[in-house]
Amino acid sequence: MIDAGSAGSRLHVYRFRQCASVDPVQLKDEALFVQTIPGLSSYTPELAGPSLDPLLEQALETIPIHSHKKTPMAIRATAGLRLLGQEQSEKVLDAVYDHIYARYPFPIIGGRQGGVTIMDGKDEGVYAWITVNFLLGHLKSKDIPTAAVFDLGGASTQIVFEPDPSDQNIMEEGDHKYTLTYDNRQYVLYQHSYLGYGLMEARKRMHRRILQLAEQVKPDLHVTHPCLPRNLEFSFPKNDPSPEAKFIGQGLHDACTDIVKDILNKNAICMAPPCSFDGIHQPLIAEAFAEEGPIYIFSYFYDRTHPLGLPPSFKLPELGRLTEKVCSGEYLDSLPDGDLRDEMLDRPEWCLDLAFIYGLLSHGYEIPDHREIKMAKKIDGVETGWCLGAAIALLDEADLEQNV
Structure with missing residues (x-):
């Protein structure tokens, strides 16, 4: 399972035990977790696929050769690609699918439309809920x-x-x-x-709100900022042709909390x-x-x-x-x-x-x-987040015997 997040891409390789489709899924371990930065949204379509090569090369080494063609995979992009807009994000995902399909033996369950997708935000949260409660044993x-x-x-x-x-x-x-x-x-x-x-978007929101409040009082390229260290000078790009803003830190907890x-x-x-x-x-x-x-x-x-x-x-x-x-x-x-x-x-x-x-x-x-x-x-040694839950859902939803 590849988590194509806004800040980076992370690959998880899980080993499960399930003798029959009616049996509950048992997790043996997380055999591999590796990551790379930045995320797919930072690349052109031509470079998006190759950006995942360092992850998939390690997967080739970790998974036994005789299991390569029997190991299903999926790529789930999250909010970073959602923010790109549909047209650009679809080009990136098309290129990622073509690159992986041509270079790697792992079957992508669901093909391009089902296996390389932007995950709905509600599924992201629910899969994380499954992950945590599965690992805690609270679903038993x-x-x-x-x-x-x-x-x-x-x-x-x-x-x-x-x-x-x-x-x-x-x-x-x-x-x-x-x-x-x-x-x-x-x-x-x-x-x-x-x-x-999310944290990176919240930073931008807070910087912009502080700029907006300052400009309502007195337009100035030098703006005091309660959430930055006292006397620190910090540059922030504005969204218009104006020069970037210059923040002067104040280190004021209460005023920073008010901005939040x-x-x-x-x-x-x-x-x-x-x-x-x-x-x-x-x-x-x-x-x-x-x-x-x-x-x-x-x-x-x-x-x-x-x-x-x-x-x-x-x-x-x-x-x-x-x-x-x-x-x-x-x-x-x-x-x-x-x-x-x-x-x-x-x-x-x-x-x-x-x-x-x-x-x-x-x-x-x-x-x-x-x-x-x-x-x-x-x-228990397994990363939290939505990936394990999504992998379990993949086992539940896909007819893996036919696909692999």
């Missing part, structure tokens, strides 16, 4: 509460959870209501994918209450998701907080305090010389990233302060 018994999952990519963020049965009956109808059948059991899930609220709340658009009209942010209907976590149900976050949620020492299990006030220390400069001042200090000096958007992550979880999704949140890059 009705007596075990399933986990809620929150994913943060570069261009989009997803939420998926199974509301309490009483809340399922009053959940508004719409794309957010997802009925999943897995292993002869039906799950009624709430899901939503927010395109444009602003872009989350909590005041948007809510046509189907209750709503989370941007006017999107969502059952309240505090009321609709069982207290004993675990909450898992991953992807950029993990990547931007784990290096700073946030523990794998925490509550939002802990993240809030860490964000304050980073924004004020106290965290960096306390660091000895070393790799983390060098990385923080090289990436000036740490305060912005943490403020957005905290604001998204607390003010956006409204996770209560007292709820425990678990961070995981891997569970």
